[in-house]
Amino acid sequence: MENNNLTLGEFIIENQKHYKSTSGEFTRLLSSIKLAAKVVNYKVNKAGLVDIMGAAGETNIQGEDQQKLDVYANDVFMKTLINREIVCGIASEEEDDFVTITGKEGTNENKYVVLIDPLDGSSNIDVNVSVGTIFSIYKRVTPIGTPVQIEDFLQPGNLQVAAGYVVYGTSTMLVYTSGNGVDGFTLNPAIGSFYLSHPKFRFPDDGKIYSINEGNYIHFPQGVKDYLKYCQEEKDERPYTSRYIGSLVSDFHRNMIKGGIYMYPTSSIGPKGKLRLLYECNPMAFLAEQANGKASDGFKRILDIKPTELHQRVPFFCGSKNMVAKAEEFMANYPEDADY
Numbered sequence: 001m002e003n004n005n006l007t008l009g010e011f012i013i014e015n016q017k018h019y020k021s022t023s024g025e026f027t028r029l030l031s032s033i034k035l036a037a038k039v040v041n042y043k044v045n046k047a048g049l050v051d052i053m054g055a056a057g058e059t060n061i062q063g064e065d066q067q068k069l070d071v072y073a074n075d076v077f078m079k080t081l082i083n084r085e086i087v088c089g090i091a092s093e094e095e096d097d098f099v100t101i102t103g104k105e106g107t108n109e110n111k112y113v114v115l116i117d118p119l120d121g122s123s124n125i126d127v128n129v130s131v132g133t134i135f136s137i138y139k140r141v142t143p144i145g146t147p148v149q150i151e152d153f154l155q156p157g158n159l160q161v162a163a164g165y166v167v168y169g170t171s172t173m174l175v176y177t178s179g180n181g182v183d184g185f186t187l188n189p190a191i192g193s194f195y196l197s198h199p200k201f202r203f204p205d206d207g208k209i210y211s212i213n214e215g216n217y218i219h220f221p222q223g224v225k226d227y228l229k230y231c232q233e234e235k236d237e238r239p240y241t242s243r244y245i246g247s248l249v250s251d252f253h254r255n256m257i258k259g260g261i262y263m264y265p266t267s268s269i270g271p272k273g274k275l276r277l278l279y280e281c282n283p284m285a286f287l288a289e290q291a292n293g294k295a296s297d298g299f300k301r302i303l304d305i306k307p308t309e310l311h312q313r314v315p316f317f318c319g320s321k322n323m324v325a326k327a328e329e330f331m332a333n334y335p336e337d338a339d340y
């Protein structure tokens with residue numbers, strides 16, 4: 001099969017017409033992300049054999065203990081993009097502030113900025129459960145050639161040029177959209193190339209899977225508790241099945257294939273939820289909508305939220321559109337929870 005399928009490189013070039021970019025800059029940017037993903041994949045696959053497990057002994061700006069693989073993946077993506085002078089700025093979940101990139105001539109003529117969660121699902125690294133990388137790409141809004149500014153990163157998700165993730169699982173896949181549907185590419189480790197294996201992903205309108213950390217149940221808003229009761233009720237297609245890997249990319253990927261909803265709501269222990277709007281929710285919401293799915297904070301469309309901070313968190317409801325709409329119905333009974 002793989003020999004006839006398009007490689008990711010060929011697909012990117014074939015689809016240049018969709019990128020409204022004539023400079024090849026976008027193509028080179030996607031190719032750089034593809035390269036960094038392969039480098040991280042190589043380390044992830046042999047995590048148990050090399051000194052890449054466990055905590056790095058540092059804490060990131062989110063107040064989380066950085067895992068060695070978080071730091072490694074961040075280094076690989078940052079260096080790959082910086083050394084190729086392919087973007088004018090990067091914001092990473094593992095970096096306190098955004099990074100301005102100036103070329104050898106001291107300026108930077110590139111028009112794209114990248115926002116990245118280098119290693120998603122950190123709690124699963126040491127237990128050999130699939131993890132991922134999430135990326136989001138925007139055109140800068142400040143003048144080309146000048147140093148990037150915070151406003152280049154605080155753009156609403158509906159202005160994303162592209163978004164995607166890599167899932168390091170039973171196989172390694174890179175899944176992305178540039179506004180023309182969502183396509184999935186599987187890495188053939190023997191050849192070291194990604195091949196088009198899942199063209200035009202599509203969330204089923206409905207599903208029977210819900211993904212949420214039910215360990216936080218007592219802390220959830222009433223709307224979420226009511227929706228979970230609905231999911232567990234013995235009626236019609238229900239009860240649904242509970243599946244929670246604890247890696248957003250993996251739960252999203254499964255739900256996109258089988259139909260389902262992923263939720264990380266606010267809770268009394270996380271009043272704004274846990275997931276980061278810029279690195280996790282916006283890119284996954286863009287992918288969801290491009291694949292016939294839906295994504296909201298329980299009340300409003302994620303992609304219409306105007307970001308105010310680099311590391312802001314928002315509640316996240318994402319997946320099969322009829323399931324997200326149903327969850328929103330329950331949330332709407334408690335309008336006070338819209339103000340988190």
Ligand SMILES: O=P(O)(O)OC[C@H]1O[C@](O)(COP(=O)(O)O)[C@@H](O)[C@@H]1O
Binds near residue numbers: 064117122123213275
């Ligand atoms: O352990 P919890 O609280 O359920 O959180 C798990 C969620 O947090 C995440 O790991 C995000 O955090 P990281 O990017 O730091 O890994 C998601 O992938 C996952 O769905």
